[in-house]
Amino acid sequence: MFDPRKSLSAENISKLVRDKNERELCFLLLCDVIGDGAFSNLAIKKADKEAQLQGISLNFVRAMFYGTLTYLYAIDQITLRITGRDLKDLDIVSQVAIRMSFWQLVFSESDIPSYAVVSSAVDIVKKYNSRASGLVNALLRKIDSAAPELKDIDSYNPNVRTSLKPELYGILKKSYGQDKACSVGKALLSPSPTTVRFDPAKISGEDLIEDLVRFGIEAETGSFMPCALTVKGSISGIENSPAYKTGLISVQNEAAQLASYIASPSAGDKILDVCSAPGGKSCHMAEIASDDCDITSLDISSSRLELVKANAERHGLKSIRTVVADSTDLSSFEDSSYDIVLCDVPCSGLGLMGRKPDIRLNMTYEKIQDIIEVQGKILEEASHKVRPGGTLIYCTCTLNDGENEGRVKEFLKVHDDFEVCPVGKFIPSNLAVNDQRNGELSRGCVTLFPDTDKVDGFFIARMERRK
Secondary structure: OOOOOHHHOOHHHHHHHHHHOOHHHHHHHHHHHOOOOOOOOHHHHHHHHHHHOOOOOOOOHHHHHHHHHHHHHHHHHHHHHHHHOHHOOOOOOHHHHHHHHHHHHHHHOOOOOOHHHHHHHHHHHHHHHHHHHHHHHHHHHHHHHOOHHHHHHHHOOHHOOOOOOHHHHHHHOOOOOOOHHHHHHHHOOOOEEEEEOOOOOOOOOOHHHHHHHHOOOEEEEEEOOOOEEEEEEOOOOOHHOOHHHOOOOOEEHHHHHHHHHOOOOOOEEEEEEEEOOOOHHHHHHHHHHOOOOEEEEEEHHHHHHHHHHHHHHHHHOOOEEHHHOOOOOOOOOOOOEEEEEEEEEOOOOOOOOOOOHHHHOOOOOOHHHHHHHHHHHHHHHOOOOOOEEEEEEEEEEEOOOOOOOOHHHHHHOOOOOOOEEOOOHHHOOOOOHHHHHHHHOOOEEEEEOOOOOOOEEEEEEEEEOOO
């Protein structure tokens, strides 16, 4: 049986990159993810590293790789409609070859000749499963010659239009209604803009833009966060920029940045970040408080806490210490006098599907129920560490009401010692606020959407412990 891992040796990747055999490289990476369950970011990282060494761009490979994964559900459903064949019934070589070819024929923004797409796919299949080459050739030609309306994603039902399996689309629909669910789902077909956070105490936005331009990176003022810049185009290599290496910037979505603003740390505050890795919010809160605070950053993984330490070091922050701890059981963590406790809890990640297509493939309703149980345990444990009059921040990167405001309501039902705190005063002036959002802000929370706010889907709630 074909094993993509054997073909993804360092030597073979190097050869494929050097020979600019982009489709075969993408094919192997997709087989690694779809067939063997590899994480997409780790799969593409293998090729990125080699491409940087050789000074070769992998823009087309990345677009095809992430595009195929993002549109996979839609590709399968439309292929079934056109050909009558369920791709999941085929071998992995045929599945992946057809799916990546479908993306090139239908969804790619590049004008790729169909004969080149079909012939290259058949060549790949001949190499890895020659017996299937005839079938793949026939199915791809049938797809290519199908009527335009059959290949038009917008002519299908909302699940296909958003390329979301029914259980995931159903969560969006239940949370926000049909129209909003479809709008959000369509927005999640593309990643939100990449943003970097900077510390205004170290550099102004204008000077930072000039610094980045000198390194070949174009950026402009962010959408609503005052210390954010939106990076134009590819950000590959940004971690090699002087601005990054010297701690002037961190890559962080504006939605995630807002959580630290709503926490609103001040000089002298004692802060607990219970699920802190890789440390973006810990570092941001330290910067807001001018590094004059005491932040304890917890995580269950010691290796991930190394990322927190590295980020704090890079920014020159002295107020952060790290502790290995399981946030679902903080009984051995005796201190309970924190001014701010921030819980950026594990979640289904539905707000990140634009740049993490694995979530589309792997997240299920059953997994979400297990995650909700973990969220409840973390919130319960964290609440005991908040001093009277202190603040409890709960946030997720999902767009599931059951994990968001619904989770907060469940917590407040059994915790009359906590109350929601209206968060309108913490919202940056450039963030769009309508009647619906005003109502949410008055209830102590805010949901950010990829369709209207142009950021990752994100939820933040602020509660205070009664004095």
